[in-house]
Amino acid sequence: MRHKLCIFTAAVMLLIPIAAFAQQTGTLAGKVTATDNSLLPGVTVEARSDVLPGPRVTVTDSTGTYRFPTLPPGSYTVTFTLSGMQTVTKQAAVQLRAETFADATLGVKALEETVNVTATTSLVNREASTITSAVSSQDIAGLPLGQEFRDLLRLIPGVQVTPDAVRGPSSGGSGQDNVYQFDGVNVTLPLFGTLSAEPATHDIAQMTTTKGGARAIDFDRSGGFTVDSVSKSGSSTYHGQLGIQFQTDRMAAALNSGQVSRYEQNRLWADMNLGGPILKDRAYFFGSFYRPTNNRANRANAYGTLPDYQGTRNEGFGKVTVTPRSGALVNFSWRRSHRFEKSDLFGAFSADTTGTGNESWLNIGTLDGSWIITDRSYVTFKYTHFANENQGRPDTIASVVPSTDVGTLLDITNLHQLGRLSVPAPITGQTAYNAFIQPLINRYGYVCTAPTCTANTGLPTGGGLVGNGLQFDLSDYFRTAGQIGYNVTFGRAMSHEVHVGYHRSV
Numbered sequence: 001m002r003h004k005l006c007i008f009t010a011a012v013m014l015l016i017p018i019a020a021f022a023q024q025t026g027t028l029a030g031k032v033t034a035t036d037n038s039l040l041p042g043v044t045v046e047a048r049s050d051v052l053p054g055p056r057v058t059v060t061d062s063t064g065t066y067r068f069p070t071l072p073p074g075s076y077t078v079t080f081t082l083s084g085m086q087t088v089t090k091q092a093a094v095q096l097r098a099e100t101f102a103d104a105t106l107g108v109k110a111l112e113e114t115v116n117v118t119a120t121t122s123l124v125n126r127e128a129s130t131i132t133s134a135v136s137s138q139d140i141a142g143l144p145l146g147q148e149f150r151d152l153l154r155l156i157p158g159v160q161v162t163p164d165a166v167r168g169p170s171s172g173g174s175g176q177d178n179v180y181q182f183d184g185v186n187v188t189l190p191l192f193g194t195l196s197a198e199p200a201t202h203d204i205a206q207m208t209t210t211k212g213g214a215r216a217i218d219f220d221r222s223g224g225f226t227v228d229s230v231s232k233s234g235s236s237t238y239h240g241q242l243g244i245q246f247q248t249d250r251m252a253a254a255l256n257s258g259q260v261s262r263y264e265q266n267r268l269w270a271d272m273n274l275g276g277p278i279l280k281d282r283a284y285f286f287g288s289f290y291r292p293t294n295n296r297a298n299r300a301n302a303y304g305t306l307p308d309y310q311g312t313r314n315e316g317f318g319k320v321t322v323t324p325r326s327g328a329l330v331n332f333s334w335r336r337s338h339r340f341e342k343s344d345l346f347g348a349f350s351a352d353t354t355g356t357g358n359e360s361w362l363n364i365g366t367l368d369g370s371w372i373i374t375d376r377s378y379v380t381f382k383y384t385h386f387a388n389e390n391q392g393r394p395d396t397i398a399s400v401v402p403s404t405d406v407g408t409l410l411d412i413t414n415l416h417q418l419g420r421l422s423v424p425a426p427i428t429g430q431t432a433y434n435a436f437i438q439p440l441i442n443r444y445g446y447v448c449t450a451p452t453c454t455a456n457t458g459l460p461t462g463g464g465l466v467g468n469g470l471q472f473d474l475s476d477y478f479r480t481a482g483q484i485g486y487n488v489t490f491g492r493a494m495s496h497e498v499h500v501g502y503h504r505s506v
Helices: 002-014 137-142 149-155 412-417 431-444
Strands: 026-034 044-048 056-059 065-071 074-081 087-094 099-101 104-106 114-118 131-136 179-182 204-211 225-231 239-247 255-257 261-279 283-297 309-322 328-345 356-374 377-394 420-422 465-467 473-490 496-505
Touching (some): 044 065, 412 465
Parallel strands (some): 026 099, 087 114, 179 225
Antiparallel strands (some): 026 065, 204 225, 261 283, 283 309, 328 356, 377 473, 420 465
């Protein structure tokens, strides 16, 4: 009795509606009939793809239907074989978090022949009320998009993209109602619900957007949308790519806003990747490296020439796909990005030592897998890690050591080395005050030039900033999550799929 009670308690705990996120896979299903529209049970169906180490094989049931869950998105060759019947081969494109249907009709084998048919991916999911759209890597490569993940949001059908670079398009609701997933990892900024992470798009194989008809399994927010992507994988053959893009300052009109500020910009993007088999029909690998650089030169303000802006980012990615046995699939991936910017921010009346830069680190890791137990049940698991560490920092750091000892004097002649100094400006009618601050203006002020200044042209002027950047700004966010789920299908002519799972997120 106690043993049965423990099993019942465990079952109840698993049925608690806790959010569970989907696998980075799709489903291939269909029905096989004869030329007279009669159902064909016992047909052997094989699905084979470059993105899947080894083929998947199943047999149609008594209703002539088959189903391949948890397939990596990609192009598949599906072969239908039954003794005494023609062999039919179809090409099908499995999409991320979508179901592709590939039906087949087999005729009596008169001659040794194979019928090749191209399957189409339906825009309508027959078994869900969600509105889903998918974009392939070919579409991403062929469209004039930017380099960052947020640039893909422009491809969401029926959604207006606003200049707000943080919240993204709202899909009829607040931008904070959206959920952003990169390679299945929730990169939505904790506490704020916005998109701040900026991984590159070079490794994305597919992007899928779901809006409307929120699913209880994934707890999609009905007020917005959920955007997800799946990264590229290795294949049965070795493939590599090297790309370089550049934009010099002479390829765009130079920004010139009078004598206060001006700059010219040079940009370079370099990326490379390589993928292939580790063990034939068992394990594939894929790795990439991305390095964008940005340099702005010839900048100046009221204090004169400023240091060149320098921005560099190094982003590496690795992924391993393993099928330890038929019907089992395991993926492990890790992405790390380090971004460093120097001399990013200057005011129009700030000295060259007051510049502020940024440094950030982005880590996205995932371990997921699935195991098909029977043709009607399978288990999935997933562990994800997201960390986004950001640090705003002065370009020049004061070396002085503060002292609170009695009798310590402030070094008036070297205030620019002690931190940040706001140079005082004269006040009309305050003769004594103006006389007191004039030495400070003479030493730390900027030379006033026309047309900004007309009364004291060529003379030092107060109101500027000298010294160092104001502060260090640390903003670190992370999210770690794990889940396990069990799916089983009941019924034949009318089937129902039941999902039981447990999810925990910190």
